[in-house]
Amino acid sequence: MITQNEIIMRLVLAAIVGGLIGLEREVKNRPAGLRTHILVTVGSALVMLVSIDAFKSGDPARLAAQVVSGIGFLGAGTILREGNAVKGLTTAACIWTCSCIGLGIGIGYYYGSMITAGIVLFSLVSLGFLEKQIELSKTEVLRLVCKERTGLIGDIGTLLGRHDVSIKNINIINEEVNGEEEMILEISVIIPREERISSICEELNSVEGVESVSAKGSIKKGFKNIRLGM
Incomplete structure (x- = not known):
């Protein structure tokens, strides 16, 4: 029989x-x-506590199994799709894992539950930071100031393709400079590690219509001192 103090402790811990x-x-x-x-965590813990009391002579895992499978609808609601990008998968996984942690605490499996919680927090905080660092090390933003002409973007894409550079996004900005209309292309790319950004910028600068090229690793780092002009 679970005491009232034990019930309170498990729910509060969850x-x-x-x-x-x-x-x-x-x-x-x-x-x-x-x-x-x-x-989610407290609700799962309560379900497990109810299972223990309700199925004293049977299988207390019946209600717990329904929580693990049924929590999917809540996780699915956090998953968003924007174009080709899918967001919210980590949050959905967090919700499902929290339900499992809650069930573990509810049945009194403290050690395993707390270790799992520690791993989850470590994954979200430390590994999330590491993920960003790895991504930034491969990602560049190329900024090209151009005179608009037919086929310009196609020529730029062909050149980048020769270097196995993957284009993630292209932002086109039209500005008027000294009374003349100029097109600024901000191209987010992933560059293979064996390729040198400086040599790619030099080749881009030789494309007809491109007046200057600059590159930056990320918005926070700012543009590098790779700026080539006619």
């Missing part, structure tokens, strides 16, 4: 663990944040 994970999602402005993760 709320604390879910809150810590949800806080990380909240700081990053994700679809499901602090309150959602607390509710």
Whole structure:
């Protein structure tokens, strides 16, 4: 028989663990944040507590199994698609994992539940930072000031393709400089590690219509001192 103090302790512990994970999602402005993760973790813990009392002579895992499978609808609601990009998968995984942690705490499996919570927090905070560093090391933004002409973007794409450079996004800005209309292309690309950004910029500068080329690794780092002009 689970005492009242034990019930309170398990529910409060579930709320604390879910809150810590949800806080990380909240700081990053994700679809499901602090309150959602607390509710999922505490609710799962309560279901497990109810299972233990309701199935004293049977299988207490019946209700728990329904939580693990049924939580998918909530996770699916956090997944968003924008063009070719899919966002929210990590938050959806967090919600599902929080439900599992809640079930573990609810049944009294404290050690495994807390280790799992620690791994989740480490993955979200430390590995998320590492992921960004790896991505930034491969990603460049090329800024080309051009005179608009037919086939210009196609020629630029062909040149980048010869170097196995993958284009992620192209932003076209039209500006008037000294009374003349100029087109600025900001191209987000992934450059193979064996390629040198300086040599790619030099070749881009030789394309007809391109007046200057500059590159930056990320918005925070700012443009590098690779600026070539006629």
